[in-house]
Amino acid sequence: MTRTATSSRSRSPGRYVVLAAALCTVLFLTLPLLGLIGQLNWAELGRVLGSSVLHDALILSLLVSIGAVALSVLFGTPLAWLISRRARRTRGLLRLVVIIPMVMPPVVSGIALLSMLGRRAPLGRVLETLGIEVTSNIAGAIIAVTFVSLPFYVLAVEAGLTSLDRRLEDAAATLGASPMRTLRTVTLPGSRGAIMAGLALAWARAIGEFGATMTFNGNLQGRTQTMPLAILQTMQTDLDAANVLSVLLMGACVLILVCLRGRLFGDVS
Amino acid sequence: MSAGLHARLRAPMGEGRLDVELSVAGGQTAVLLGPNGAGKSTLVRALAGLVDIDEGRIVLDGREVTHAPPQERHVAVQFQSNLLLPWLSVLENVAYGRRSRGEPASDARESARRWLERLDVADLAGRSPKTLSGGQARRVSLARALAAGGDLLILDEPTTSLDIDARVDARRVIAEVIREVAAPRLIVTHDPVEALSFADELYIMEAGRxxxxxxxxxxxxxxxxxxxxxxxxxxxxxxxxxxQGDRWKVDTPGEPLWVADVDLPPGTAVLARIHPRSIILSSEPLRTSARNVLAGRIASIAIDQDRARILLATTPGLTVEVTTNAIASLGLEQGLEVWASFKATDIEVYPR
Amino acid sequence: MWPCRILLLLSILVCGCQRRDDGALHVAAAASLTDALQEVAAAYEAAGHGDVVLEFAGSQTIVTRAIAGAQPSLFILADEVQVERLSKAQLLAEHFTAFSSPLVLIVPRESYAVTSLDDLARPGVRVVLGAEEVPLGRYAREVLRRAGLLEAAQGNLISEEIDALGVLGKVISGQADGGIVYEVNAAGADHRVRTIPIPDAFDVAPQYYIAIPRSGPCLEEGRAFHTFLESEAGRSVMERHQFRFE
Structure with a gap:
């Protein structure tokens, strides 16, 4: 039964078209990266590895991206839940609020953030009188990166929550589970795949973000310079070193994803 | 009000309304029987607190729970689609209710294990619900509802998803275990055989009522x-x-039915009940003592093992039950003109 | 059927790219020249010379692209280092210093934390400069070094920007109390910043360089454009945009 279905499918010409298209996509995604690695000037590697720019930026990038993802989870999960539980019109409106920052050029996001939290902006001024500085430091970087990456997390999680079988929550409630227990033992485990996808998306977006960070928070080695900013700055004079930095950033990301793979992307069954 | 379930429910339901009153005493089994769309599911959800009712009252064991949230009602439900939590083991699913009510995990698991044993599925305890067969999942979800306990047990279509053999077996198991439940039991089904085999009290629902x-x-x-x-x-x-003279009859849109003496005034709106087995079928008009003889063609023949139910296009229409032997010896087939004869005394007449 | 259409689409795209600036003079110029050069080019075309295609980018980017194979007819670069890169890559025929753009100190409107260059060294003042990797950053540091303020001012840095627009942005938004940009940038920002001149003693008057490639299309037209730029007509436009000729 199954075998005939498979073989008849493999005979259809459409299958080759699909395979060819998929292969093109894989090449399109990997060739530029291989090119980057191919251009690597290995003599530079040792020098870059020992540079303080790399160490400072890598550590800051990790802290900032983890901070941004943590904030996304903390504030994004309740929003995702709310969106998934609203009537269609409210849901559409809330989704729009989440999508707009995604389509804004990151530089514009940075300007927008400045208009709220900048030193001369209303909220920023209040915070400054309270002695709280939210720009030109790590906090500013986290704010900028969260603004850009949180929507990815919210949309992914919201999609998961919306597709969750709500009757499972009903069943838990009839078994005496409080709303909190239902959330903890049904809603969240049931959206685990979506939450993991959201985490990965948000983190990927966070680690690569530079437009909003540069505009909102600035670029200063050791204080606000994340990896993408370090790469951009290095690129001004030293393409080889910038190339090495890019490959190192890529390598660090792959390493982290591989380490988390079992936990993050394993079959959620 | 005494212990048990006393409910009057009115709620919107699809295009119509649900409007139902029911009472079930502790230890009694009420069966709600009705076709799809009659409002059975809405009723279950309303009793469990999953949909709010806009009018009425629900009193459970003396507590008014009309607008209480589901987790405070203590209504255990075996859902038609089981709704086991796929990320928990079978044992944890069955223990879920008691753990939700704050029982220590070990006690809850112990009780869960006992219920799984009681339902002959103790060996499934460590399995994931996704690996269970339909029949196994039914038993586990029944165990989960029973383990949770409560003031009302609802079984929603407990055997309809099973094949015929498993269904008979499941009915026996259910009949046995629910006897041990002191709370009122409510079984919802569209299967008359199931309804009649479980019910102390039968409620027939149509269009929300x-x-x-x-x-x-x-x-x-x-x-x-x-x-x-x-x-x-x-x-x-x-x-x-x-x-007509000293003879009683029931006037129908077609032929009148001659009936035995009735203690009701003429003109009363009545229902006449005739069992399909008390109707005699013949291929030509018979001279018998039967006072009713109706002619008509055979509209359909449905054979079930050694019996056949034959639908006649007489007015009024009649269903006749005969043996399959009779079909052969009389040469019965669809479209054949036949005569149905039955005695006046075989008709039960009662007011509408 | 549809793979054919995709091929068709691809071929159109490829041909479209090849058709670009056939026969037209292609000038690759530092981004800070955008407004001024557009005006010069319009005057050049109006004077009956051929069409000009202008491409603006950071000097570093322009040279990187040229090394990768782009063939402009003329370069106008804001950085001698980049001229050297062209030379090292055997792409350069000759080069000239052309004009300069003085540096200025800019501060946010209605902010008086900085009123002179000295204030950039005052504790607590927020300073933004170009990164050392870009000419703007190097020139600004040279100004501060000559004024004896470099170390203190660098201690006040809140950000190092990749280009003048970044420095402007930080000052306009008030994130920084003061920064150093080319005068042409400050003029372009209109009234959104206040401009404070830098004393002549410290100004480094950064040079722009005209570089003529060794090979490529329209080299003659490139030289003609250079000549026009140095003519009275070209100079008057450039000077209106705060560029200075020797």
Whole structure:
């Protein structure tokens, strides 16, 4: 039964078209990266590895991206839940609020953030009188990166929550589970795949973000310079070193994803 | 009000409304029987607190729970689609109710294990619900509802997803275990056989309302609607009582039915019930003592093992039950003109 | 059927790319020249010379692209280092210093934390400069070094920007109390910043360089454009945009 279905499918010409298209996509995604690695000037590697720019930026990038993802989870999960539980019109409106920052050029996001939290902006001024500085430091970087990456997390999680079988929550409630227990033992485990996808998306977006960070928070080695900013700055004079930095950033990301793979992307069954 | 369930529910339901009153005493089993779309699911959800009712009251064991959230109602439900939590083991699913009520994990698991044993599925404890067969999942979800306990147990279509053999087996198991439940039991089904085998009290629902309720014997004896009649498998004919000389009859839109003496005034709107087995079928008009003889063609023949149910296009229409041997010896087939004869004394007449 | 259409689409795209600036003079110029050069080019075309295609980018980017194979007819670069890169890559025929753009100190409107260059060294003042990797950053540091303020001012840095627009942005938004940009940038920002001149003693008057490639299309037209730029007509436009000729 199954075998005939498979073989008849493999005979259809459409299958080759699909395979060819998929292969093109894989090449399109990997060739530029291989090119980057191919251009690597290995003599530079040792020098870059020992540079303080790399160490400072890598550590800051990790802290900032983890901070941004943590904030996304903390504030994004309740929003995702709310969106998934609203009537269609409210849901559409809330989704729009989440999508707009995604389509804004990151530089514009940075300007927008400045208009709220900048030193001369209303909220920023209040915070400054309270002695709280939210720009030109790590906090500013986290704010900028969260603004850009949180929507990815919210949309992914919201999609998961919306597709969750709500009757499972009903069943838990009839078994005496409080709303909190239902959330903890049904809603969240049931959206685990979506939450993991959201985490990965948000983190990927966070680690690569530079437009909003540069505009909102600035670029200063050791204080606000994340990896993408370090790469951009290095690129001004030293393409080889910038190339090495890019490959190192890529390598660090792959390493982290591989380490988390079992936990993050394993079959959620 | 005494212990048990006393409910009057009114709620919107699809395009119509649910409007139901029911009472079930502790230790009693009420069965709600009705076709798809009759409002059974809405009723279950309303009792469990998953949909709010806009009018009425629900009193459970003396507590008013009309608008209480589901987790405070103590209504255990075995859902039609089981709704086991796929990320928990079978044992944890069954222990879920007690753990939700704050029982220590070990106690809850212990009780869960006992219920799984009681339902002969203790060996499934460590399995994931996704690996269970349909029948196993039914048992586990039943165990989960039973383990949770509560003031009302609801089983929603407990055997309909099973194949025939498993169904018989499941009915026996359910009949056994629910006897141990002291709370009122409510079984929802569209299967008349299941309904009649479980019910202490039977509620027949159509279009959001209970059209007839009572113990199974009385419903079998006097169905009040065509649906109820078809459920218990009898002919039910609507008409008005009439007299011709000293003979009683029921006037129908077609031929009148001659009936035995009735203690009702002529003109009363009545229902006439005739059991399909008391009708004699012949391929030509017979001279017998039967006072009713109706001619008509065979509309359809449905064979079930050694019996056949034949639908006649007489007016009023009749269902006749014969042996499969009779079909052969009389050469019965669809479209053949036949005569149906039955005695006046085989017709039960009662007011509508 | 549809793979054919995709091929068709691809071929159109490829041909479209090849058709670019056939026969037209292609000038690759530092981004800070955008407004001024557009005006010069319009005058050049109006004077009956051929069409000009202008491409603006950071000097570093322009040279990187040229090394990768782009063939402009003329370069106008804001950084001698980049001229050297062209030379090392055997792409350069000759080069000239052309004009300069003085540096200025800019501060946010209605902010008086900085009123002179000295204030950039005052504790607590927020300073933004170009990164050392870009000419703007190097020139600004040279100014501060000559004024003896470099170390203190660098201690006040809140950000190092990749280009003048970044420095402007930080000052306009008030994130920084003061920064150093080319005068042409400050003029372009209109009234959104206040401009404070840098004393002549410290100004480094950064040079722009005209570089003529060794090979490529329209080299003659490139030289003609250079000549026009140095003519009275070209100079008057450039000077209106705060560029200075020797």
């Amino acid at each position: 209970v059209v007839q309720s009572g113990d199974p014997a009385s419903i079998r004896a006097r169905p009040r609607s065509e649906y109820a009649a078809s459920l218990v498998g009898v002919n039910l004919i609507k008409g008005h009582l009439g007299r």
